[in-house]
Amino acid sequence: MLQMTKDFVFHTIQGEGKYVGVPSVFIRLSGCNMRCKWLNSDGSVTLCDTPYSSHHPEKDMKSLAEILQAVDRYNTEHVVISGGEPFLQEELPQLVQDLKKKQKFITIETNATIYQETQADFISMSPKLNSSMHQVEKAFQLPVSQEVIAKFIQSEADWQLKFVVNQREDVEEIAEICRQLGVEKNIFLMPQAIRKQELEERSQWVAELARERGWQYADRLHIRLWGAKRAK
Numbered sequence: 759m760l761q762m763t764k765d766f767v768f769h770t771i772q773g774e775g776k777y778v779g780v781p782s783v784f785i786r787l788s789g790c791n792m793r794c795k796w797l798n799s800d801g802s803v804t805l806c807d808t809p810y811s812s813h814h815p816e817k818d819m820k821s822l823a824e825i826l827q828a829v830d831r832y833n834t835e836h837v838v839i840s841g842g843e844p845f846l847q848e849e850l851p852q853l854v855q856d857l858k859k860k861q862k863f864i865t866i867e868t869n870a871t872i873y874q875e876t877q878a879d880f881i882s883m884s885p886k887l888n889s890s891m892h893q894v895e896k897a898f899q900l901p902v903s904q905e906v907i908a909k910f911i912q913s914e915a916d917w918q919l920k921f922v923v924n925q926r927e928d929v930e931e932i933a934e935i936c937r938q939l940g941v942e943k944n945i946f947l948m949p950q951a952i953r954k955q956e957l958e959e960r961s962q963w964v965a966e967l968a969r970e971r972g973w974q975y976a977d978r979l980h981i982r983l984w985g986a987k988r989a990k
């Protein structure tokens with residue numbers, strides 16, 4: 759059994775990173791080992807964009823068979839397994855294996871703090887920076903794990919590093935992480951934003967920072983199209 763959110767399978771487009779715009783079935787697992795909170799320049803605080811799978815995790819238990827049946831409703835090659843943190847769940851490798859038998863292209867979105875071997879095609883890592891940990895309980899403050907990121911990079915899957923940028927200073931931390939990993943490609947900067955207005959305020963300077971460093975800019979297309987609405 760896997761712990762899921764209530765709307766555990768839904769069809770939409772990928773809004774972020776290398777496969778932006780690609781029609782995809784999302785499988786939303788519930789539960790995260792982090793509790794991100796970002797402090798905004800006006801003093802307000804922004805929680806993770808999926809609080810229903812992290813800060814207040816929904817606990818709808820589903821079997822592998824139920825998940826596969828729900829995925830089968832859509833005639834779509836791309837499947838994105840997201841959370842929360844998918845690698846917390848022991849049955850994740852089995853879920854991926856069963857989806858591969860159906861010829862699916864599988865992305866797993868992760869905070870890159872836990873490694874399990876899977877047959878996924880693409881690992882979208884989003885290591886959380888110091889700026890994501892304002893006012894978070896100590897138990898949920900995880901440092902960036904170079905060791906876990908390196909294992910994903912060395913695995914057979916393609917990958918990206920997609921950093922959520924909240925403030926300009928984040929770029930120095932990102933540069934240091936990439937330097938230590940010896941990574942120069944597949945690096946995306948994505949604005950911290952859960953609403954259209956925040957995205958519009960931040961996208962220009964984040965894109966400019968990405969350009970200066972020779973990295974890629976990742977937008978949040980789903981927010982531009984549908985705002986902060988929960989995907990269905």
Ligand code: SF4
Nearest residue numbers: 790792794806812842
């Ligand atoms: S790691 Fe991701 S899912 Fe977990 S709390 Fe942070 S933003 Fe949310």
